[in-house]
Amino acid sequence: MDKFIDKLIDTSWFMKVFALILALLLFDSQYDPDKDVSEMNVPSEHDSEVLEDIPVKSYYDTENLVVTGVPDSVTVTVSGPRANLQQVIVQQDFEVYVDLTEAEIGTQNVPLQISGISERLEVTIEPGSAEVTVQEKVSEDYQVEAEFNQSLLGEGYTAEQPVVEPNTVTITGGKAVVDRIAYVKATINNLEGPITETVTETASVSVFDRDMNKLNVVVEPAEIEVTIPVELLAKTVPIQVVQEGSPASGYVIDSITLDVDEATISGSETVLSETENVRVEVDVSGLEEDTEQTLPVIISDGITEVDPEQVTVRIEVSAVNNGEDEGNDTGEETPDQDQAQNTEETRTLVNLPIQLSGLDENYNARFQTPANGNTSLTVRGPRNEIQGLASNDFDLMLNLADLEEGDHEVEINVNGPPNLNWSLAVETATITISQKEA
Numbered sequence: 107m108d109k110f111i112d113k114l115i116d117t118s119w120f121m122k123v124f125a126l127i128l129a130l131l132l133f134d135s136q137y138d139p140d141k142d143v144s145e146m147n148v149p150s151e152h153d154s155e156v157l158e159d160i161p162v163k164s165y166y167d168t169e170n171l172v173v174t175g176v177p178d179s180v181t182v183t184v185s186g187p188r189a190n191l192q193q194v195i196v197q198q199d200f201e202v203y204v205d206l207t208e209a210e211i212g213t214q215n216v217p218l219q220i221s222g223i224s225e226r227l228e229v230t231i232e233p234g235s236a237e238v239t240v241q242e243k244v245s246e247d248y249q250v251e252a253e254f255n256q257s258l259l260g261e262g263y264t265a266e267q268p269v270v271e272p273n274t275v276t277i278t279g280g281k282a283v284v285d286r287i288a289y290v291k292a293t294i295n296n297l298e299g300p301i302t303e304t305v306t307e308t309a310s311v312s313v314f315d316r317d318m319n320k321l322n323v324v325v326e327p328a329e330i331e332v333t334i335p336v337e338l339l340a341k342t343v344p345i346q347v348v349q350e351g352s353p354a355s356g357y358v359i360d361s362i363t364l365d366v367d368e369a370t371i372s373g374s375e376t377v378l379s380e381t382e383n384v385r386v387e388v389d390v391s392g393l394e395e396d397t398e399q400t401l402p403v404i405i406s407d408g409i410t411e412v413d414p415e416q417v418t419v420r421i422e423v424s425a426v427n428n429g430e431d432e433g434n435d436t437g438e439e440t441p442d443q444d445q446a447q448n449t450e451e452t453r454t455l456v457n458l459p460i461q462l463s464g465l466d467e468n469y470n471a472r473f474q475t476p477a478n479g480n481t482s483l484t485v486r487g488p489r490n491e492i493q494g495l496a497s498n499d500f501d502l503m504l505n506l507a508d509l510e511e512g513d514h515e516v517e518i519n520v521n522g523p524p525n526l527n528w529s530l531a532v533e534t535a536t537i538t539i540s541q542k543e544a
Contacts, residue, residue: 154185155195162218166206166240172280174322175238176204180218186227194223202231206240213239241280248290249274250311252332258299259336262372262410265301266335275311275330279323287323288316292330306333338411341378342370344531345403345417346454346482351391353423358449358489359390360422369403370413377408379475382531383454383482384412388419396422424449451489455497458483460518460535464507471506474513474536481518481535487526499523504535513538 159179166173180202184194194200200222209216217235252268259265270292277284292309309332313321347362369384385404399419405412457480465471473479483500485492500522506514515534522528 151188152186153188153191154183155191157182157184157195157198160198160202163201163203164206165203166209170243171206171211172241172243172278172283173206173209173238174241174280174283175213176236177218177233181232182220183230183232184223184227186224190224190226194227204236204238206238209238209240211240211242213237239280241282243278244281244284245276245278246284246287247274247276248287248313250290250292250330252292252294252309252334254294254297254332254334255299258297258301260300260302262339262374263300263302263336264339264375266337269333269335270309271331271333272327276326277313277323278326279321283321283323286315286321287313289314289318290325292332294332294334301334301336304334304336306331308332338372339375339378340370340372341381342368343381343383344482344484345369346383346385346484347419347452348385348387348454350387350389353390353393356426357394357423358426359393359451360424360449361420362388362390362422362452363420365418365420366414371405371409372411373409377406380478381406381409382476382480384409386417386419388421390421390423393421393423394425396420449489450486451492452484452486453492453495454482454484455495455500458497458500458502460502460504462504462506462537464505465509465539468542469511469539470542472538472540474538476532476535479535482531483520483522483528484531485522485526485528491523491526495523500528502530504537506537506539509537509539511539511541 158181160182161179162177164173164176182202184191200220202218202220204216204218206216215235215237218231218233220229220231223229250270250273252270254265254268256265275290277287277290290311290313292311294307294309297305297307308329310329311325311327313323313325315321345364345367347364349359349362353359364386371378371381371384373381384406386401387404388399388401397420399421400416401419402416403412403414460473460476460479460481462471481502483502485495500520503519503521504516505519506516509516514537516537517534518530518532520528520530
């Protein structure tokens, strides 16, 4: 029997038949035509992925409607077979959207939907819905107001009203939002100081309500050109001559004249309002003959520039006597000495207070110009009288009788010694009259 079996095994056709029978038995044990292969659970082939910042698209009548409240992006969680999941991760060819094609005007809650993704994947959108507002779309034109940081201006400089080009923009948005518009501003944010010349920059346009809340609207154009005219604050004031020292013995100063009588000064508005003049200090010590000097124009603190910076001063000198009467010391004044005493001379008195008279007791008065209520007076007359002058020899007065509330320009009246001529640095003062509080 054993020999028979050995012969069968050694026969090639027997081994082929045996292998075929064994293969059929194995196939029959594994194959089940009624079993659903899709229900097979293969944990190693399933996974999930969180996709963030997925943009949301809105479908609605963009010609006539405006929609707000739709989130810009959402988080999408996808789970399922790894092969399908990997395709979604790499290609991201799906779309998250809200369908508002049938939406009515008003506020409503709408679901966020997804398309273009395999049905074998499970998808969760966060948030899953949004409260949106649908409004009628309107467009209106508004004027733009430009603004910038005034503190960037250089010292002594001022800016005029900015010029915008174009000066109107078209604003489009929901009717309820457009109705809230109170301010349309073009703000220049990239300026650097100090600004000392006219500048032109591009500015973005922003829209605000009365509470300065920024409104979500479309502005066309979104950027405009803003030109800021910048100029130096300046004022023209008289140049005051201040004589220092005395001429040589036996000589007098007949006159001191300048090639220019006025100077243009620059500085802050406050400093300019308080400055009534600049000065030139002329040292006549030891002079015996006519001379010319080039001297600096002296300015007070806070003045940043003066034009001219120097002036030419002409000093005329004459002798009191010709020397023929030297040694004649009789104690009596000679004709030449008397002439010297009567030689005309000029002197400027500064910071003279302006007094107020005639003001009704129910009112207050405040100086606008000159801001400090003081001014200067240039006096010309005989040398012997000029040299002895003091500030209290003159009374400067404003007559405010019969004036009512408001701003008034009033002539300054001067009372002073006779036989002298004088001129004021300013002829009028501006006064604000207001009623006293009860």
